[in-house]
Amino acid sequence: MNKIILSGDRPTGRLHIGHYVGSLRNRVKMQNSSEYDKFYVMVADAQALTDNFDNPEKIRENVIEVVLDYLSVGLDPQKVTIFIQSEVPALTELTFYYMNMVTLARLMRNPTVKNEIALREFDKSIPSGFLNYPISQAADITAFNANCIPVGADQLPMIEQTNEIVRKFNSIYGDVLVETEGVVPQSAIEGRVPGIDGKSKMSKSLGNCIYLSDSPEEVKRKVMMMYTDPNHIKVSDPGKVEGNMVFLYLDLFISDDSFVKYLPEYNNMEELKTHYEKGGLGDVVIKRFLINVLEDVLQPIRERRKGYEQNIELVYNIIKEGTEKANIEANKTLAKVKKAIGISYFNDNSFLQEIKEKY
Ligand code: TRP
Numbered sequence: 628m629n630k631i632i633l634s635g636d637r638p639t640g641r642l643h644i645g646h647y648v649g650s651l652r653n654r655v656k657m658q659n660s661s662e663y664d665k666f667y668v669m670v671a672d673a674q675a676l677t678d679n680f681d682n683p684e685k686i687r688e689n690v691i692e693v694v695l696d697y698l699s700v701g702l703d704p705q706k707v708t709i710f711i712q713s714e715v716p717a718l719t720e721l722t723f724y725y726m727n728m729v730t731l732a733r734l735m736r737n738p739t740v741k742n743e744i745a746l747r748e749f750d751k752s753i754p755s756g757f758l759n760y761p762i763s764q765a766a767d768i769t770a771f772n773a774n775c776i777p778v779g780a781d782q783l784p785m786i787e788q789t790n791e792i793v794r795k796f797n798s799i800y801g802d803v804l805v806e807t808e809g810v811v812p813q814s815a816i817e818g819r820v821p822g823i824d825g826k827s828k829m830s831k832s833l834g835n836c837i838y839l840s841d842s843p844e845e846v847k848r849k850v851m852m853m854y855t856d857p858n859h860i861k862v863s864d865p866g867k868v869e870g871n872m873v874f875l876y877l878d879l880f881i882s883d884d885s886f887v888k889y890l891p892e893y894n895n896m897e898e899l900k901t902h903y904e905k906g907g908l909g910d911v912v913i914k915r916f917l918i919n920v921l922e923d924v925l926q927p928i929r930e931r932r933k934g935y936e937q938n939i940e941l942v943y944n945i946i947k948e949g950t951e952k953a954n955i956e957a958n959k960t961l962a963k964v965k966k967a968i969g970i971s972y973f974n975d976n977s978f979l980q981e982i983k984e985k986y
Contacts, residue, residue, distance in 0.1 A: 632657060633773035635669035635712070635764075638689035639679060642696040643836035644921075645820035645829035648879050649779050649812055655701045657777070666707040667771050667953065668697060670946075673713040674764065677757040678747055691939075694946055696839050699932035704945045710953035711946055712767065717957035721766035724964060726759065728795040729788070734758050739784045765789035770957040772805045779818045780811050800967040804960075817879065825854030825872045837921070839928050846925060850918050855910050862909040868900045873913045880920050889919040 634654060636642065642651065658666060670693050675686045690711060697709060712718060734740065740761060744753055764785045768776060769792075776786060786809035793804040812818040819828050822835025829836050837849050855873055859866035868874045877896065886893055890912075893899045899916075902908045935942050965971040972978040 629664040629772075630662065630775055631771055631773045632663050632666045632775045632777065633669065633768055633771050634667075634777050635671040635674075635767060636693055637671045637675035638686055638693045639675050640689055640831040641692045641838045641840055643829055643831075643838045644876075644880075644925075645822075645836065646696075647700060647839060647924075648817050648820050650777055651697075651700045651702075653777055653812065654707075658701075658703060658706045661706075663775070665771070667773065668702060668707050668709045669712050669767060669953075670694060670710070671712045671767070673719070674760050676713075677754065677760045677763075678743070680754070680756070690946075691942065692840075694942060695932055695935055698935050698942065698945070699839060699928045701928075701931065704949065708949045708952050709946055710950040714950045715770070715953050715957050717954065717961040718763065718766045718770055720961055721770055721957075721964060722759070722763040724968065725762045725765055725792050725796070728792045728799075729762055731758075733788070733791075734761065737761055737784050737788060739781050742781075761785050761788045762792065765792045768807050769793060769804045770960045771953070772960065774805055774807050775810055776807055777810045780815070781818075783809050783811065785809075796964075796967075800964075803963050803967045816875070820879065821872065821875065823849050823853045823872055825870060839925065840932055841925070842929075843922060843926075846921055847918050850914050850921070853914065853917075855913075859903075859910065863906050865906040866903045866908070866910075868903055871903075873910070873917050874900060874903075877913070877917055877920060880917075880924055882920070882923065885916075885920050885923070888923075890916050 632654075634650065636646070654668070657663065670690050672686050672690055675689075676683065679686055694709060698704070702709065735758070740758065744750070744757075749757065761784070765788060768786075768789050776782075778786070786807060790806050793806050796804050821827065822829040822833055823837065824833070824835045826835070827833060837846060841849070850873070853872045853876075855871045856867040858864065874896075877899075881896060886895065890899070893902070899908070899913070903913065962971065962974065966974070
C-alpha cells in the first residue's frame with residue numbers, strides 16, 4: 628500500500644522545542660527515510676481561525692513564521708509539499724459534505740474539543756465553526772488519502788473521528804475514502820514536553836517556551852531560570868532529578884558526543900544523575916551543559932532560518948507551488964466525492980443524458 632503522510636500545525640505562533648521533540652524532528656526523520664510515497668505538511672490557518680476569528684492578523688503573521696520553522700528544521704521542499712490550508716478550497720467543500728456524516732452529540736463528545744472549549748471558556752456559546760473543526764480535519768486528511776498522520780496523543784480523537792466519517796461516507800456512497808492512522812511519539816513525555824517552569828505543557832500562552840528561533844542569549848537566559856529542584860539550595864545538597872526540567876530536557880536532547888564535548892568528567896546521564904542525587908553537583912554546571920546540548924541542536928536550525936529569511940521570496944514560492952500541488956490532489960478527491968454522492972453535473976455527459984431521457 629502507498630504510504631501518504633500528512634501533518635499540520637495551526638499558525639498561532641512560532642514553533643518551539645516542544646514541537647520539535649514531539650513532531651518536527653520525527654517528520655525530518657521520516658522525510659529522510661524515503662519510506663513513503665507522498666508527504667504533505669499543512670499550515671492549518673483556516674483551523675486556527677476557528678478559535679482566533681477575532682484576531683486574524685495573528686494567523687496571517689504566523690503563516691510565514693511556521694513555514695520558516697519548517698524549513699529551518701530541515702524539511703525539504705523537494706521531498707515534502709508544504710501548503711496553506713485556506714488556499715485549498717476543496718478542503719472546505721469536503722467539510723461541508725462530511726458535516727452530514729456527524730451528529731452534534733458526536734462533536735460535543737470529542738475529548739480534545741471538550742478540553743479546548745473549557746480552556747477557551749466558550750461554554751454555552753461555542754462558535755459552530757470551532758465545534759466543526761474535527762470535520763474539517765477529516766477533510767484535510769482524506770483529501771490527500773493520507774494514511775499516516777504524525778500527531779501528539781491529544782490529536783488521536785481527531786483520527787478516530789476521521790475514520791468514523793470515512794466509514795459512514797463509504798457505507799452510504801460507496802468506497803471512496805481511505806481510513807487513516809495516527810502515529811504518536813514514542814514516549815509520552817515527547818508528546819507533551821513541559822515548559823521551562825515545569826508546570827504544564829510548553830505553550831505560547833503560558834510564556835514557558837524555548838522557541839526554535841530564540842537567540843543564543845534568549846536560550847541561555849531561559850535555561851538559567853529553568854525550574855530544577857527548589858530544595859537543592861547549596862551545591863552539597865542532594866538534588867531531585869524527577870520533575871527537574873534541566874534533566875528532563877537533557878534526556879530529550881542529549882546526543883552521543885555531548886559528554887565528550889562538554890562534560891567529559893561524566894560518561895553518561897546515569898552518572899550525572901547519580902551525582903546530582905547524592906549532592907555536590909550544582910545547578911549551574913548542569914544548566915551550562917544543557918545550554919551547550921541545546922545549542923548543538925538549535926544553532927544549525929537558526930542558521931538555516933537566517934538563510935531562508937534572507938531569501939524570503941523563495942519561501943513564498945515554495946508555499947505557492949506546494950499549494951498548487953495540494954490543490955491538484957485535493958480536487959481529485961473532491962471530484963470523486965461529488966461523483967459518489969451524485970452531485971457532479973458538468974464533468975461529463977451523464978447528467979445531460981439523464982435529463983434528456985426524462986424529458
Ligand atoms: N489540529 C492540529 C493541531 O492543532 C492541526 C491540524 C489541522 C492537523 N489539520 C490537520 C494535523 C491534519 C494533522 C492532520 O495541531
